[in-house]
Amino acid sequence: MVDRLATTCGPLELANPVLAASGTFGYGESFERFWPLDTIGGFVTKTLFPAPRDGNPAPRVAETSAGMLNSIGLANVGWEAFVRDKAPRVNELRGSARMIVNIAGNSPEEFGEIAARVEADNGAVRCDAVEVNVSCPNVKEGGTNIGCHLDQFRDAVRRVRAATGLPLFVKLSPNVADVVPFARCAADEGADGVSLINTLYGMQIDIERRWPVLGTGSGGLSGPAILPVGVHWVYKVRAALPDLPILGIGGIANWRDALQYLMAGAQAVQVGTASFVNPDACPEVLAGLDRWCATRGSSIRDAIGAAHRAGEPAVEPVWTG
Amino acid sequence: MTPGATWTIPLQEVEVVAEGTYWLRFQRPHGLACEPGHFFMLSPAFPGVPFLGRPLSIGDVHGGRLHFLLRALGRATRWFRGLQPGAPMRLVGPLGRPFDPPDREVHRLVAGGIGLAPFFYLARRLRESRPGARIELLYGERAAATHVELDGAGGELFDVVERFTDDGSRGASGTVVDGAVGRLDGVQAAWYGCGPHPMLRALAGRLEEAGVTGAQFSLEERMACGFGVCQACIVPNRSGSPRYRLLCMEGPVVDPREVAW
Numbered sequence: 001m002v003d004r005l006a007t008t009c010g011p012l013e014l015a016n017p018v019l020a021a022s023g024t025f026g027y028g029e030s031f032e033r034f035w036p037l038d039t040i041g042g043f044v045t046k047t048l049f050p051a052p053r054d055g056n057p058a059p060r061v062a063e064t065s066a067g068m069l070n071s072i073g074l075a076n077v078g079w080e081a082f083v084r085d086k087a088p089r090v091n092e093l094r095g096s097a098r099m100i101v102n103i104a105g106n107s108p109e110e111f112g113e114i115a116a117r118v119e120a121d122n123g124a125v126r127c128d129a130v131e132v133n134v135s136c137p138n139v140k141e142g143g144t145n146i147g148c149h150l151d152q153f154r155d156a157v158r159r160v161r162a163a164t165g166l167p168l169f170v171k172l173s174p175n176v177a178d179v180v181p182f183a184r185c186a187a188d189e190g191a192d193g194v195s196l197i198n199t200l201y202g203m204q205i206d207i208e209r210r211w212p213v214l215g216t217g218s219g220g221l222s223g224p225a226i227l228p229v230g231v232h233w234v235y236k237v238r239a240a241l242p243d244l245p246i247l248g249i250g251g252i253a254n255w256r257d258a259l260q261y262l263m264a265g266a267q268a269v270q271v272g273t274a275s276f277v278n279p280d281a282c283p284e285v286l287a288g289l290d291r292w293c294a295t296r297g298s299s300i301r302d303a304i305g306a307a308h309r310a311g312e313p314a315v316e317p318v319w320t321g
Numbered sequence: 322m323t324p325g326a327t328w329t330i331p332l333q334e335v336e337v338v339a340e341g342t343y344w345l346r347f348q349r350p351h352g353l354a355c356e357p358g359h360f361f362m363l364s365p366a367f368p369g370v371p372f373l374g375r376p377l378s379i380g381d382v383h384g385g386r387l388h389f390l391l392r393a394l395g396r397a398t399r400w401f402r403g404l405q406p407g408a409p410m411r412l413v414g415p416l417g418r419p420f421d422p423p424d425r426e427v428h429r430l431v432a433g434g435i436g437l438a439p440f441f442y443l444a445r446r447l448r449e450s451r452p453g454a455r456i457e458l459l460y461g462e463r464a465a466a467t468h469v470e471l472d473g474a475g476g477e478l479f480d481v482v483e484r485f486t487d488d489g490s491r492g493a494s495g496t497v498v499d500g501a502v503g504r505l506d507g508v509q510a511a512w513y514g515c516g517p518h519p520m521l522r523a524l525a526g527r528l529e530e531a532g533v534t535g536a537q538f539s540l541e542e543r544m545a546c547g548f549g550v551c552q553a554c555i556v557p558n559r560s561g562s563p564r565y566r567l568l569c570m571e572g573p574v575v576d577p578r579e580v581a582w
Contacts, residue, residue: 030550034327054564061545061553063373063396068545072552223372253368276546277368279413280327 004299005290007041009267010192010245011167012129014041015096017262017300018286021249021272022047022102022131022171023072027082028090034279037090040286041268042098044195045082047133049104050114052078057215062204067223067251068273069202071216074104074136079117087125098128100169103160106139108152112159119164129167131247132160132191135175135198135220147173147198153182157189169247171195174229183237183244193245195270196237197230222273227251231264238265238305253281255288262300263307328353328412329366332404333386340466341393342435343402344380347412349387354415355379357443358539358574361414362547363389363401371397374413376544376554378439378515378573387412390438390469416547417573420537422447425454425511430479431501431524432460433516437469439539443513444478459504461485461497461516468492498523505531512536514577525577538577542568557581 005016020031020043027045028037037043055075062069077086090099101118105111111132118130134147134156146152157170170186172179174197183194199220204213212218230250237246248266252258253274261269274281293300334346345363355361362374375397381388393399404410420443422428428447430440437460444456458479462468468491471482484492485500493500497516501524504510512533514524521538528536545551547569555565556572559581566572 024546024550026550030548033548055552055555058555059543059553060555061373061543061551063371065370066372068373070545070551070553075552224368273545276551277362277364277372277374278327278411279546279548 004293005286007268007300007304009247012042012098012192012245014098014268016041016286017268017289018258018282019043019098019100019247019268019270020275020282021270022133024272024275027077027086028094028099029086031275031279032093035283036095037093038095038097040097040282042100042128044100044102044131044270046076047074047102047104047136048076048079048082048114049074049106050079050110050117052076052081059213059215062213062219064202064204064221064223065225067221067225068276069204069214069219069221070199071214071219073216074133079114079121083121083125091126099126100129100131101125101127102131102133102171104133104136105156106136107141108146108155108159111156112163115160115163119166122166127166129169129192130160130164131169131171131195132157133171133198135171135173145173145175147182148176150181150185154185154189157186157191161190167192169193169195171198171249172233173198174233175201179233180236180240183241187241187244193247194237195247195249196233197226197250200226200229222251224251224253224257224274227257227260231260234261234266235264235307238308252285253278255285255292258285258289259292259303262303263305265305265308267304326353326413329409330412332406332408332410334406335402335404337402339469341402342467342469343391343393345389345391345401345404347387347410349382349385353387355382356415356419357446358417358419358439358537359415360417360547360573361389361412362416362544364411366409366411371400373397373545374411374547376416376541376547376569376573378539379415379442380438381441381445383445388441390435390441392435392467413547417569418571420513420539420574422451423511423535424451425509427455427457427508427510429457429459429501429504429510429512431497431512431514431516432458433497433520434462434467436514436516436520436539439515440513441478448478455480457481457483457504457510459483459485459497459500461500461520462491463487465491496520496523498527502527505533514538521577522582525580525582529578534578536577537574539573540568540575540580541573544569
């Protein structure tokens with residue numbers, strides 16, 4: 001009998017549908033003090049570049065209503081240090097949890113370069129999939145965001161796909177008029193699935209200083225505030241591309257939020273910012289989904305895409321206040 | 322690595338002790354042990370406003386309770402002040418690198434404003450671990466109204482208390498850094514500092530000029546997580562390599578000579 005929480009997202013088989021999102025889980029080792037890593041279905045590493053990056057000046061975070069802004073600037077240890085210092089340790093810890101390596105570069109060429117290094121080093125690294133973070137500035141092209149320009153996006157995804165045979169997920173930016181063409185492009189270029197959404201552009205002004213709070217001015221908005229945005233785009237991408245596997249991300253703080261993403265069409269979810277506030281967020285979401293399955297005698301797979309079925313629900317809506 | 326964990330416990334008491342300044346108290350959960358200088362991320366158990374946790378030094382551990390000293394200056398610190406006993410709170414910790422008191426005859430604690438917070442527990446533990454040592458508190462506030470009284474629970478912790486205000490309305494006139502300079506007396510004291518960044522920058526400069534080594538400052542930075550993941554709490558290293566440290570992991574207690582102020 002298949003476990004009621006087991007799910008697959010394209011080529012990725014998961015013991016359960018809860019993953020920890022990139023940038024909120026370090027390189028997999030940081031939550032060891034709170035709970036065993038193999039509790040969850042998997043995790044996505046912090047975005048790795050070919051070379052280390054110090055990141056942006058402070059302040060790097062600001063609280064917003066039901067969320068936060070960040071301008072960390074993709075600070076990371078670089079691929080070499082990850083292979084040498086991080087991967088061996090996390091492989092000892094992770095058990096059945098899937099490791100998805102998140103990668104990026106400063107140009108489409110660099111995306112190809114880092115993907116080739118993942119492919120070359122994966123005998124040692126043993127990651128289960130690659131997630132591409134296209135929400136970063138293209139330094140050569142004047143800093144415009146690769147994930148917001150379809151031609152650069154296609155170029156980057158094509159180079160990554162050519163460089164690696166690992167399961168490939170492309171993490172999509174919501175900072176576009178329509179996410180669906182980007183999802184379609186990723187599918188056309190051979191990606192095995194898409195992760196959505198990344199953070200939304202945002203800014204907070206310090207009204208005393210009359211100046212932006214973040215050191216870089218603007219940053220990325222995350223947290224419960226963006227949940228409906230993510231659910232919207234997962235629903236739209238699923239409707240347009242029903243066969244494209246989806247990892248749902250954005251504002252998940254509890255099992256009800258996760259279930260919304262699954263019903264919108266995601267095969268699994270990633271919990272991000274909530275883990276900053278509550279380090280037990282991932283296991284708590286998972287426990288809630290398990291209770292939901294147990295109560296209904298169903299499997300989590302019954303929820304996936306459930307909001308798309310034809311016809312009106314038999315049950316009338318009830319407003320509970 | 323610090324042995325942090327997540328604790329969801331009810332708030333026991335809010336006690337206002339000076340203008341905008343209050344203690345949050347909790348019953349100490351079984352199994353929770355911490356050192357002076359450790360911090361906890363505090364947030365409502367059901368996050369809304371505020372959303373993120375706030376990093377707070379442990380103020381005191383005493384009478385089976387955890388004590389945190391706060392000042393209502395921002396969104397969360399104002400909100401916490403209005404909480405009622407029983408409010409469910411999330412504490413993540415203990416986190417960070419605590420004070421590591423050296424074996425000295427004199428321990429000089431320099432507090433600016435709400436930077437007083439970690440020194441109750443530090444003094445309490447120094448009393449136990451360094452019997453006979455003299456514990457001096459130099460404590461400055463801008464104004465008399467925000468000076469926290471130290472009689473009762475706090476009074477017996479310090480052998481000497483010197484107060485400072487900008488206008489001299491409580492204690493000596495001037496900043497606590499002025500007061501500290503007056504104490505650079507050649508005695509091999511252990512120095513500790515906590516307070517606003519400009520105060521600590523000035524104090525670091527004066528201590529360095531005087532050739533004081535081994536000082537320990539508890540710094541503060543914006544944090545989202547408190548355990549090395551969000552990468553927000555960067556402090557520039559004087560060595561420049563690496564360029565930054567994460568205060569939550571390589572802090573909050575630092576050697577001021579290692580910081581690019």
